[in-house]
Amino acid sequence: MYVAYHFFPAGNETASMLLTFGSFGASYLIRPLGGVVLGSYADRHGRKVALLLTVSLMMVGTAIIALLPTYAQIGVAAPIGIFLARLIQGFSAGGEFGASTAMLIEHAPHRRGFLASWQFATQGLSTLLASLFGYGLVKLLTHEELLAWGWRIPFFFGLLIGPAGLLMRRYLDDAPSFTQAEHTATPVRDILLSQKSMVLAAIGVITVSTAVNYMLQYVPTFAIRQLKMDAATGFAASILAGVILTVVTPFSGWLSDRIGRLKQMTVAGVLFALTIYPVFLYVSLSGSAWALYVLVGWLALLKSIYFGALPALMSEIFPPATRATGMAIGYNVGVTVFGGFAPAIIVWLISATGSNQAPSFYLMFTTLISLSALAYIAQSRRTPKVQPSAA
16 A cells, blocks of 8 residues: 555545556566576576575665655656566576475475475465564554654565675575586476476466465455554554464475375365355454454464465476476466456455455456366376476
């Protein structure tokens, strides 16, 4: 909301919010390009060098947002600057998932589920930290102080984390299972020629997870604008989501190493499909903070069960030579199509239907896509065409 106020002024509040979420969605349009470029770079030159590049680019994008003057100060250059910063961040994020997940699973092939789950557990931690910042800021600062300068604090904090990330990644080494494996000079071409069906499956399995992820990010705005709650309540709900995602996701990954990823993710997907509308209806009818906490807690719990097994599953459907590229393309196309514009779609659905249950329609739609993709992967594993990946 503060970004909308400073960089996307409009006569209509909904229009201003749509412009803001649209700018964030635009960054997702470049994520597949980042996935192709940085993912193939990781497959050809190593995971370590690719990860150093992604964190450096993310620091540049964050610095632009933290330091950029507002629309009132520099006019149209302000929203252009936001778009530029988000494009840089999106390009960086596009290469992060494939390279980092590949490195995690290649260092411990027998504990893929547990180790790879930390990829998403840290996303839960980032949600928790962002929500704590938001909660603390609305409690400690006045509305005027937040509008004037307080909204920039989380971005400056993000800049402090960047150097630590660079330092840690500098001392990482690629796993022997990668360095000793056969490599290809054209991972993108190999993916498009012989692994298209698995890329589509990867896009499908990420669909519901990314839609829920961005619904959880939208919760503070949903609480304020639709449920007429104060900002602190919305951020408190997001804190709850962050705690659940951070704690449950690694356990989910550990569990998937024992009972199987497809079984675990299918159960979570079916529960999503059956319960998402009733929970949203309960929140709309109740209108209480506790109802919001139930909604967020349930979404975060099911997401953790599904999310924890997801990165290992995605890594297993691609061979080492194209693993980072395949995961990066599948993940980022799915995130772009079904996640990047999810907040804008949700705002539009609520506006068009006048119903606070509208977000559940979108989440049910994405759940059906993911369940179909899981069924396809299960069927593919029962045929001799799909060989288990090495490493």
